[in-house]
Structures are given as structure tokens and as C-alpha cells.
Amino acid sequence: MDDEPSGGTGDGSTPEPDDPDPTADDDSAPAVDPHTQRAAVRDGYDGMAEAYRRERDAAEAPVVGSFLGGLSAGDRLLDAGCGQGTPVLNRLPHGVEGIGVDLSASMLDLARERTDAALVRGDLTRLPVASDAADAVTALHSVIHVPVSEHPAVFSEFARVLRPGGRLYLTAATGDDGWSGANDDWLGSGELMAWSFPGIDRTRDHLREAGFRVTDERVLDDAVADDDGGSWTHLFARLAED
Numbered sequence: 001m002d003d004e005p006s007g008g009t010g011d012g013s014t015p016e017p018d019d020p021d022p023t024a025d026d027d028s029a030p031a032v033d034p035h036t037q038r039a040a041v042r043d044g045y046d047g048m049a050e051a052y053r054r055e056r057d058a059a060e061a062p063v064v065g066s067f068l069g070g071l072s073a074g075d076r077l078l079d080a081g082c083g084q085g086t087p088v089l090n091r092l093p094h095g096v097e098g099i100g101v102d103l104s105a106s107m108l109d110l111a112r113e114r115t116d117a118a119l120v121r122g123d124l125t126r127l128p129v130a131s132d133a134a135d136a137v138t139a140l141h142s143v144i145h146v147p148v149s150e151h152p153a154v155f156s157e158f159a160r161v162l163r164p165g166g167r168l169y170l171t172a173a174t175g176d177d178g179w180s181g182a183n184d185d186w187l188g189s190g191e192l193m194a195w196s197f198p199g200i201d202r203t204r205d206h207l208r209e210a211g212f213r214v215t216d217e218r219v220l221d222d223a224v225a226d227d228d229g230g231s232w233t234h235l236f237a238r239l240a241e242d
């Protein structure tokens, strides 16, 4: 059974973040219906939480550590799509308050074993968090599961919950082309998983439209075991001061 990190082709191969839309040129990829994608992603992670946790590695740890190092005691960080609670909520600096939001109850159960942060079931497009409540938001490998048509709503939620000047760290595609598709046996778990993300330029546009200024970008290899060496852009942005 394959253990590819990023589903999409349905035949066990890995969809690179900059692969073209498989619906255009890859008939083998299960199509993703945006109306049912949220439920598919939630059910998929509920069924494979432990498998994902096992496969998640620490390749991003230095970058996450550097972002977290910019926080001070008394700051509040929201981890949006916190999953199993790593690699962010389990490493919060002393005195930093954490909030984790995720669709999947099973992922939140795993997170509960690794962090004292407040953990809430919720959706990235309707965050159960007050306006201006966070100094920083992280969203590692989570927005890529939301239908692209809803990415502007996600970024506008990030802007709403962040204080003016607050910082955002998220992962996005590496290339100009996006990808939408599913893998019906991701990481050999037997669970279907779906992804949907635009090319990096469109993500930059979405962020700008939501009031963010991109301050840094780094391309890193995928942090889940990946024979094909897929990579993602780690994108850092700051919300306008008003």
C-alpha cells in the first residue's frame, strides 16, 4: 500500500502542488464535489487520524520554531486546522496562549494528548473565535483541503480574528497551477482524502485582498513521507495595521 502524503491521482501517485487540475488531464483522479468536500475531509481525518500522526515528520520544525520564537508571553495564537496538535500547539513558548480549531473530532482527540491549548471543533470559513483575538495564526496543510472558491472566506476569517498587524503562517502551492482532486486510500489508511488549492499567485492575491502583506516565502519538502519529493510554499504574511 502506498503512503503518499498528498492524494490526488487516485492511482497511488503523488499530486505535486503545482500539478495541473487533474479533472483536465488526469481521468484517474476521483473528482471532488465542493459541496461534499468538507464532510469528506472531516470523515477522512476522523478515520485516519492516527495514520496521519504517524506519518507527520518534523521537517518544518526549525521554520515553525522561528515563527513561534517571535511570540511573547501573553500573546494568543490560533492554529487553524491544528490536526493532531503538532508541530505548533505542542511547542508554544511559555506564556503564549493557544487555540486549536479543527473539523475532525479524532484529530482534536490526538491534539488533546499533546497540548494544553483550548481545542474547538469548527470550520476555517466560520472560525469560532472572537474578532481581533489573536496575535498570530498558523494554518499548516489545512487551507489546501478547503474548496478554492472558499479560500477568500478563509483568509477573511484569518483577518477578522487577527489583531491589526498580526502575523499569519500558512502553507500553499509551489507553482503557478493549482490542483483539486482526491485519493481514495491516502497513506494506505483506506480513507478518502480531498485537496483543493490554487497556484501560488492566486493565493498571494487572495491574501492581499483580505488585507495581508506577504513578508517571506520558503519552499520546503513535504513534511509527510513522500517518495516523490513534493514541496509546499511556507508563506508568512502580516495583516495591515488598519
Ligand SMILES: C[S@@+](CC[C@H](N)C(=O)[O-])C[C@H]1O[C@@H](n2cnc3c(N)ncnc32)[C@H](O)[C@@H]1O
Residues within 6 Å of the ligand: 038, 041, 042, 045, 056, 080, 081, 082, 083, 084, 085, 086, 087, 101, 102, 103, 104, 107, 122, 123, 124, 125, 139, 140, 141, 142, 143, 145, 146
Ligand atoms: C494535513 S492535516 C494538518 C494538521 C496540522 N496542521 C499539521 O500541520 O500537521 C489538515 C487538518 O486540517 C483540518 N481541516 C481541513 N479542512 C478544514 C476546515 N474546513 N475547517 C477546519 N479544519 C479543517 C483537517 O481536519 C486536518 O486535521
